Amino acid sequence: MDEYYWGRYTDTVREFYEALRRHEFPDLPDCNENRAHLIAQLMGTGTAEAIHLLHALHRSLPLQGDVCEFGVCQGATSALLAYEIMSTPKRLWLFDSFKGLPKPSDKDVLLNDIFNLGSMARYEGEMCCGMESVQARLDDVQFPKDRVVIVPGFIEDVLPQAILPQRVSFAYVDFDLYSPIAVTLQYLDRVLSIGGIVIVDDYGFFSAGAQTAVDEFLETRPGRYKFSMSTDYAGKFCLLEKVTV
Numbered sequence: 001m002d003e004y005y006w007g008r009y010t011d012t013v014r015e016f017y018e019a020l021r022r023h024e025f026p027d028l029p030d031c032n033e034n035r036a037h038l039i040a041q042l043m044g045t046g047t048a049e050a051i052h053l054l055h056a057l058h059r060s061l062p063l064q065g066d067v068c069e070f071g072v073c074q075g076a077t078s079a080l081l082a083y084e085i086m087s088t089p090k091r092l093w094l095f096d097s098f099k100g101l102p103k104p105s106d107k108d109v110l111l112n113d114i115f116n117l118g119s120m121a122r123y124e125g126e127m128c129c130g131m132e133s134v135q136a137r138l139d140d141v142q143f144p145k146d147r148v149v150i151v152p153g154f155i156e157d158v159l160p161q162a163i164l165p166q167r168v169s170f171a172y173v174d175f176d177l178y179s180p181i182a183v184t185l186q187y188l189d190r191v192l193s194i195g196g197i198v199i200v201d202d203y204g205f206f207s208a209g210a211q212t213a214v215d216e217f218l219e220t221r222p223g224r225y226k227f228s229m230s231t232d233y234a235g236k237f238c239l240l241e242k243v244t245v
Helices: 003-024 033-040 047-060 076-084 131-140 178-191 208-219
Strands: 066-070 092-096 148-152 168-173 192-201 225-229 237-242
Touching (some): 033 047, 047 168, 047 237, 066 076, 066 178, 076 131, 131 148, 208 237
Parallel strands (some): 066 092, 092 148
Antiparallel strands (some): 225 237
16 A cells, blocks of 8 residues: 555545544543554554544543453554554554464354355364564554563463463453464453453454353353443453452
8 A cells, every 4th residue: 555545545444433432431541643643554453443542541541450352363452552652651562473363262163154165174274473563563552561561372382381460450351263362361460450351352253152152251250240242343252350359
């Protein structure tokens, strides 16, 4: 996309974003044009989903704890989160295998063949991006290097041995498949502040594993989380707000 059409696209995103913010999320703090520019760079996350994400993030900012993203891919969402928490003391924790998707489990039934690969098994290793792409995007928004922690590796291997945040206020989980989402939710349940929010992307989309992981998690913790689904126009994700220990 050349500079002219990129500018026109960014303008369209800005207009849509502003309309949504004014009419549906008037309590979302306004921001300068950099927010629209970062939203326009998102891949796989539309403007409507992005503004839902930002609204949830800002609701959680007064709470104790850091901000996490599980499944960062090329780092576009990471840069948006970093930009939004720039004025806070919060750290940004980014988790990704940087080797693509893990091997799907039996619970990962293919719902939407987004790459036209023909089977769930063939998605192993797909969606692979390098760590340098993430770091470059964080550099672009000038997020302090001492406030970001990039944790490489499959989450099942990372959690038992990595240095992790002891308290989390907001997390965006975009791991696509059952096992990494289930493991991540179990960890977040221990460290999420009361009132903290977890957004799980692809609930009911791509792999059935995402919805199964969330549903099983909630079944074993009745009353601990307030569950809500995205509106139809915003995409496929769910929001979990912790209401009690």
